[in-house]
Amino acid sequence: MSMRYSEQLIEEVTQRNDIIEIISEYVNLKNAGKNYKGLCPFHNEKTPSFVVSKDKQLYHCFGCGEAGDVIRFIMKIENLDFIDALELLAEKCNIDLSEYKNNSYSSEKINKRNQLYEVNREAALYFYRNLIRTKNEGINYLLNRGLSIDIIKKFGLGYAINDWEKLNKYLLGKGYKQETIHEAGLVISKNGRRYYDRFRNRVIFPIISTTKKIVGFGGRVLDDSLPKYLNSPESAIFNKGRTLYGLNLARNELGKEKRLIVVEGYTDVITLYQYGIKNAVATLGTSLTKNHAELFKRYCQEVIIAYDSDSAGEAATIRGMDILDEVGCKVRIIRLSDKMDPDEYIRSFGADTFKAQINKAQPLIDYKLDKIKSENDLNTNEGRINFLNESIKIIKSLKSPVKTDIYVEKLSKDARVAPNVIKSEIYGNNRDKKNQYKYNKNNRVFGFKTNKKHEKNFEPVIKLEKNGSIEIEKNIISLCLSTKTNYKKISSKINDKDFLNNNTKNIFCIISDIYANNEKIDFMSLVDRLDIEDTKLLKELEQRVVPFENLDKTINDLLISLKHFKIKNEIELTKEEIMKLEKIKYKDERNVMKIKELWKKLDLLGKELKNIGKNQIDLKGGKSYE
Template sequence: MGNLFPEEFIEDVKASSDISNVISNYISIKASGANYKALCPFHREKTPSFMINPQKQIYKCFGCGEGGNVINFVMKIENIDFIEAVKLLAQRANIPLPEMNISEKDKQLLQQRLELYDINREAARFFYLNLKKKGNNAKEYLKERGISQEVMKSFGLGYAPHSWDDLLKYLKKAGYKEDRILLSGLIVPKKEKKEYYDRFRNRIIFPIFDARGNVIAFGGRVMDNSLPKYLNSPETPVFNKSDTLYALNIARKNITDNRMILVEGYMDVIALHQYGFKNCVATLGTSLTKGHAIKLKKYCNEVIICFDGDEAGEKATLRSLEIFKEVDLNSRVLIIPDELDPDDYLRENGSKVFKEQIDSAISLIDYKIILAKRKHNLTEAEGKIKFIKELAKIMRDISSPVEREVYINKIQKETGINEDTIFLEIYGRQRKKGLDNNQKYSYINKRDNKYIEAITPVEGKGHIVAEKQLLKAMLTQDNIIPFFKNKLNPEDFSIGKHQILANYLINNDQAPDRVTLENQFPDMEADIKEIYNTDIEHIDIEKALAKYISNLKKFKLLYQIKQLHQQQDQLTRENKLNKEEVEKELLKIGVEIMRLNSEIQKLQL
């Protein structure tokens, strides 16, 4: 959205919003000569470095560098955009917004939304007053859950009385029409008569706010074992479940370490809030959606998922991790021991232990590994086999060679299963031991025939020279990297260090200068120097690339055939299997050799 307001109006809003008064509504400030000072609200500090200059109407933090005018401050502290900040300041200064050129239809829709906000706000007041005056059983329930009066007030908790139409009568008396109250979702039509009754009855009420603090819907919880346990407002012109997060209006102002905590429900949010974790939100009785994830990405760089430890919670966690991955938002999982919910765990262990759990939250792959371990008995051979087979599926989705190696080492330590055996299960080729420095890893992913970080010997210097020539071309010839992206994979290189450099270059559209590259890889300075000294003056790089890839694939296939022949010899010599089994295995190997020879012939065409 562009700037909807005239410059004169914006200047009027700034002139009517004394910066020291506005800031003092958010933090404690102290006079310091003609200025004011405070602890910065935007970073942690013990000595005040946040200064306010009333004369110039600006602020500046000399610790973190944040600074600007009154609008900048409100945008930052409220986590809202420019338009919303101007609107908020205008409202506080009692300055009417200027007329905007919008269509009659849009005006009607805007009026409808404003009326629904008013109805919801009035309903929230009704529920809140009922909790204070009539909701003894609700107050007792909340007290038993350890929720303080202060937190009840912060979240605007209320109580829907045990009657059919108290709220309807209240809203009609306040001047609202039945059709508008129906549109808000607060009442439900009777089946046969043209009459209505309250949707929420004898429930604790949780008002649901949008990011700007408007009441847009409600959630109601029973205090006994009746069903449904939770009841939410239906979707309305102001409420969409798929992109609404409970308590976002509070959490966006309390972002800690640039991350948010995602829990399952209202009570979990309130429990975390009460223990000091105010950067916490929940979905509203639905699974996390892409809309939720995109909204969270506006406010933080990382989300810590903290769902219940039961089977439903595990499935919801996996779905959420995949959605965050899809929108490119970092996410980790906080696993609560003993399948407790966050509320119970906090009450038993306190905020310090919970903070330690947040800091040690785990990644998607680690979480999948933990779930796999829970399913299988690793003290038994059959359990270990099933565990490794399940992990093989997980590991094939890891694109980073370094990450794969780390996890395979980790699995080897936890299970005691030989690392070569794990590789064999994942990639279909067993790694041979005793390789020297002129050898490399070679495993073929049979799912998509893509070579994954080989372990084949590099015979002769031709491959190595070609690799250095290709890397130098990428480092020194403008606009050549995009050409390489479509034709070359880091795994096509035969030297580990060459793979690392190729991966770095292919993932950057423009090559860095030599100094930057050496700073990025200080342990490879000699290798980088050798690449820069490689002669490519008289080489057609495009032809060299095509020939190199063809030769390398051919070389890998020949090596695999050699290994298969060795397996044939070994089977014949050792005689560990009966004759029929040996013949069956030899036949399998023979078929594989024929397939590989066919691949070589294709490369030679």
């Protein structure tokens, strides 16, 4: 992340874009107490744990931990880097960035990126004019494939003339530096001296970012020569693993299913678009990466894979589909007949047939099971065993018991083996894990963990000193959260003033309120009442396990430790006060008296500190140190 724009601009952009308004464009937010709440766009969830604060202009998700301000949100959700997110937000609130670009605010890096965008734009116009204004093979090729002029314009297609240096000369003539043209990947250099055009005699597909900037180009040959597709190399503005061809248009066409179709070729995207299927995208000659998967997750709920049958079966493709599945996208696969790609298929059979294919696309698991089935000869014992073993591996990975049961049933029929046999294979090795889960569940009260069976007792005061009072206070809060009985025991001995840290103090106050009103404690009801900073701590506390054998002893130890820190803190403050007074050159009587008093107090505090641990101290009933 580069912070080259001035702090002043960043502040202005942050102030003028209300985080609630911006996030509401992506997430359905509801006002809940102090904060707004909704389903997290960054992970899969059914109950909202994504919290946005209007006061603080921050967001935080308890499910996945994602948190930040409005710029961070746009970076994540639009998959942009800092500069692009800033520019997008600036545009939204009509801040003119050109004044920042052309004076001292601008930086080399921003200039470089803008130069790359500009040279790409100029090149795209050049390719486009070649295609439209001159007689050429490119336009014939596209028209022969059934593309209309309108659609050619819509996607900004172009043509690279069969010449070694026309484009380079043109761009140099327009005043672009050779270095910039080279960095954009429009030319290839030979020994750093001669430069020649990368794209020659190819149809050109500009690759456009979701912020509508041209980040690179794809070029396709007009005949059978290789490589069929040639892409711009990666640059400061072009990352293939994070870019999807056509997403700039498809993102607005997801429909109520929130669905994207992944195809292999640029022409597939374009032909589908022309036939009214406008939600297709293509990867840029790479298989699906984790970054792609995150991109999909942000835009859609379901991904339909529409590759030709050869590539769909490849291991890399299956891995890609697994990655999509892992991030929580629903994945289904279209199987097109006769080894056709979507482009050919829709031109042969029409849009309705293709839509029918989308509707009956296979879920990933069925697709995988079918694939295993087709690879094994079920008439031989060896084939059946292999089929069973491979299939069981896949069914085992299912999280839903209902789903598991359905597929066990299916597999049992296909392999002609009793369902119980398959089930014992599936659950056999999992028994330990299952018991573990039960054990933990039983120890959870109101969703907060305690661990009675933990072997160690609570750590002694001295050891904890390193971590400071905050650790003690966190443990106290965790116990308060776990049961009302614990809370009562604790609150009979301390009140909120005994906490040294504000975060824990705030949470303690709210817990007290909730118990006082006889309400049930649950995580989200607490979140609704807390400031967003304190909610982060709450999440940590929810997951904290306080180990203890003897609850009363643990509580007592914690309270003693808390008192220990409170006194130490008091001693420090008193010392500071004394030092301040000692520095006054001409002390009046009042100062002298005050210093004497403070020394006395310091003495008492010291004794008190020594006594800690010797007796069990009742904080509330004991001496006041205020």
